[in-house]
Amino acid sequence: MTPPRHNVHGTAIVLGTAGFLVTGPSGIGKSRLALACISAARQMGHFAALVADDRVDLSIEQDQIIARCPASIEGLIEIRGAGIARLETVPAAVMDWAILPVSAPFDPRMPPENEELPLPLGRSLPIVRVPIENGVHMLAALRALLPEKLGF
Template sequence: MTTSCNIHATAIVLGTSGFLVTGASGSGKSALALSLISQARRRGRFAALVADDRVDLALENGQIVARCPPAIRGLIEIRGAGIAAVDIVPACILDWAILPVKAPYEPRLPPEQERLQLQVGDGLPMIRLPVEGALSPLDALLAILPEKLGL
């Protein structure tokens, strides 16, 4: 196992928790990250981008730390509209992985104690988060992790 790597993902902080948004290209990682950040900020909570599209991961003191490669620091892609500059934090400890999912939901219920395996550390607990429909992504996340989100 390596102690550092660079992966295709998006990293954000919501409240006191770090999230790695993962999935295939075009699955809605950046849009989900922007939505979660803006919804949290509208509620008066702390939220920020760490990195979009490429994330540097390092294992430090047993924790997975996310950082942004310098060339894309402070930038996020809004698919179909272009690249936007946003506020960032330089790094975060990752607590969870989020996989954006769209209907039809197969499987309907995610596997119990699902984890995202990474090249560093023991991986991260995975949350499958719906990205379309009437429920806002932040409301869904708050329902799934009510006391752990720090919001």
């Protein structure tokens, strides 16, 4: 029996051995953050891939949150202002964290402790906030916030 899937607005990526659901309102920079992290990880010689951009199908399988891409947008990522591009993908991945892109002014300055993203599956993912300011190396910020979690 196929587990029920819930389609959510977001971008799902894999960096090293960890899966991330990038979330937030339209225009916040989800695709930009995902593309920057994937590109930086690959330049460093690490595994990184897109699962889905803009819409993500989520399900619970073997007690894990699994992300997949709807067939109609498989392998596509939006580069806002430039168009749609093709990118190497993986068909499915376990989601370990939610990334919330944030920009200045930071209010609150420090994120709430144990912040979680509730999902329509009746589960949640721990949130890590990543600044998307010009000049901020997003993968470096993510690696500093989650040491030893990426597998590289």
